[in-house]
Amino acid sequence: MSSLLQLSGVSVTFDGFRAINNLSFQIGEPELRAVIGPNGAGKTTFMDIVTGKTRPDEGTVIWGERSVSLLKMSEAQIARAGIGRKFQRPTVFEDQTVAENLMVALKKDRGPFSVLFWRAEPADQTRIEELASEISLVDHLNTQAGILSHGQKQWLEIGMLLAQEPRLLLVDEPAAGMSGAERDHTTELLKEAAKTRAVVVVEHDMDFVRKLDCKVTVLHEGSVLAEGSLDHVTANQEVIDVYLGR
Amino acid sequence: MERSFFARNPSVMIFIGMLGLFTLAITVMSEAYGTSAISTSLVKTLGMTLCLCLIALAMDLVWGYCGILSLGHFAFFGLGGYMIGMWIMYARTEAVIVTSLANAPLPPTPTELNDAIAVQIFGVVGGDSFPWMWAFSHSLTLQLMLVVLVPGLLALVFGWLAFRSRVTGVYLSILTQAMTLALSLYLFQNDTGLRGNNGLSGLQNIPGAEDIPQAVTSIWLLWASALALGLGYIAAAWIMSGKFGNVIRGIRDDEPRVRFLGYSVEGYKLFVFTVSAVIAGLAGALYYPQAGIINPDEIAPIASIYLAVWVAIGGRGRLYGAVIGAATVSLLSTWFTGGRAPDVNLGFYNIQWVDWWTVLLGLGFVLVTLFAPKGLGGLIDFVIRKDRA
Numbered sequence: 001m002s003s004l005l006q007l008s009g010v011s012v013t014f015d016g017f018r019a020i021n022n023l024s025f026q027i028g029e030p031e032l033r034a035v036i037g038p039n040g041a042g043k044t045t046f047m048d049i050v051t052g053k054t055r056p057d058e059g060t061v062i063w064g065e066r067s068v069s070l071l072k073m074s075e076a077q078i079a080r081a082g083i084g085r086k087f088q089r090p091t092v093f094e095d096q097t098v099a100e101n102l103m104v105a106l107k108k109d110r111g112p113f114s115v116l117f118w119r120a121e122p123a124d125q126t127r128i129e130e131l132a133s134e135i136s137l138v139d140h141l142n143t144q145a146g147i148l149s150h151g152q153k154q155w156l157e158i159g160m161l162l163a164q165e166p167r168l169l170l171v172d173e174p175a176a177g178m179s180g181a182e183r184d185h186t187t188e189l190l191k192e193a194a195k196t197r198a199v200v201v202v203e204h205d206m207d208f209v210r211k212l213d214c215k216v217t218v219l220h221e222g223s224v225l226a227e228g229s230l231d232h233v234t235a236n237q238e239v240i241d242v243y244l245g246r
Numbered sequence: 247m248e249r250s251f252f253a254r255n256p257s258v259m260i261f262i263g264m265l266g267l268f269t270l271a272i273t274v275m276s277e278a279y280g281t282s283a284i285s286t287s288l289v290k291t292l293g294m295t296l297c298l299c300l301i302a303l304a305m306d307l308v309w310g311y312c313g314i315l316s317l318g319h320f321a322f323f324g325l326g327g328y329m330i331g332m333w334i335m336y337a338r339t340e341a342v343i344v345t346s347l348a349n350a351p352l353p354p355t356p357t358e359l360n361d362a363i364a365v366q367i368f369g370v371v372g373g374d375s376f377p378w379m380w381a382f383s384h385s386l387t388l389q390l391m392l393v394v395l396v397p398g399l400l401a402l403v404f405g406w407l408a409f410r411s412r413v414t415g416v417y418l419s420i421l422t423q424a425m426t427l428a429l430s431l432y433l434f435q436n437d438t439g440l441r442g443n444n445g446l447s448g449l450q451n452i453p454g455a456e457d458i459p460q461a462v463t464s465i466w467l468l469w470a471s472a473l474a475l476g477l478g479y480i481a482a483a484w485i486m487s488g489k490f491g492n493v494i495r496g497i498r499d500d501e502p503r504v505r506f507l508g509y510s511v512e513g514y515k516l517f518v519f520t521v522s523a524v525i526a527g528l529a530g531a532l533y534y535p536q537a538g539i540i541n542p543d544e545i546a547p548i549a550s551i552y553l554a555v556w557v558a559i560g561g562r563g564r565l566y567g568a569v570i571g572a573a574t575v576s577l578l579s580t581w582f583t584g585g586r587a588p589d590v591n592l593g594f595y596n597i598q599w600v601d602w603w604t605v606l607l608g609l610g611f612v613l614v615t616l617f618a619p620k621g622l623g624g625l626i627d628f629v630i631r632k633d634r635a
Binding site: 079080096104105117119164 | 485488489490492493495496499500502503504505506507508509510511513514517
């Protein structure tokens, strides 16, 4: 399995605080990976670096077979290269319908002029309906996204990411604020998505991580503390000391 | 089968229909083509109001749809006016000079003619030759191109610098205010080449139409303004009806989401900002021949703030809202400040509307913000939903 994304020796400092410290991380395709760690471990900063929101002070971030550096690309270019990101708080276009949200996300030319003249074809409609049924929102295609429940918004955002057809999906705390049944559905969605692509889930909730049943990376003070199966890392004394023991 | 654009957007047809009826009604009541029920000056006021509606439409595109609160749109409006004004002044003055020199013993050489025109135009600011920026003023075609190009290029350069640096929100609004203030101060200088605070005047006298009465040209300009507003409305509605509109509204509501979906947000903002500036420039080019004069005061920061107030009162994010707001507020403003509104005598104090209109406007703005946050246009939605229920 060749690596899809590889970070080596990445460090970033905010006002003297070292948020990421000599971090190295790699993931192949397809794979499901959970990233856990206490508050301030650098989980969100890690995602910011991969998606181009934050520029590291040192280190390299290499993407894909052709080993391009992500460090010189804008957020939009990185997204077009095939990295999708789900935020912690559900971010969907609340003023627009579920179908419109998905339509904007569909993998198409993103240039202003081609978007200006773009009109949905029957194949696009079918694709939107398929996606909507995957995220259990097929009955809500013409509903304003703003009036969906919290869990439905999270799914819609995941659906938008799937519409983008990314090769790597970064998902920040997808299960936060969800009921038990919603969590199970979310777990299914992520596992299904990880069959054909790389998915990185940042999560706080140990039960949810256990359900994902995948390799786990533990971050602490901006670098990797341990990596392996959940049982393996939770048996690690260092991990217990910094995170689980508290 | 995809339904047509107009079938999917019934409000566009309704708007065009109402605009057509309005124009027809004014025409049959005008002095030139009808019963003389309304005066030529009122025709001009109404024509100018249509131009203000057009710039409000442009403002709604950037602010209501894309979330960019530009407080400098009158810079583009004014530039459009200056560009057309330069041709009108040149061509008119040329005609006058040629007539006056017709009886001279020797016909004037082109240089003499050119110098005489320059003295006539720039004598008021102590100049006697044409500044570089008047290079194309002899040609209507070239000046019309400048009407589009100058506001468009200014918006393109300003927007590129501002959006690329991710300047947003109130900081961007302040920058746009600074832009329009700087332009206004620049034009105030006599040696800028646009006649300083005198501005360009006599613009109501359209070259080539000297023998046609104002009553007639005012109706022509009203038609042109109505046509521009109608086309602008269709264009704006078309742009916002497709996926482009979804992306633009997405930028307004959640800019990072759009960016992480792979859209280059800066490019989209720049596109909308520039299109909007071009529309504003065209509106200005139609407005000032009806107003008759343009000077740097028109570009003062307060004008652009009023524009934002019109759109807010009318209801942003809906095109008819912007039009309703601009028409209502600017016509009320004309009435209240025109000295025709009766004073209100409270016994202890006499309210004179010329002074108190701005207070009333401010109060109206606060009330709309508090009780009808979607503006006057939002009230229309309210009525329509009630009918359906």
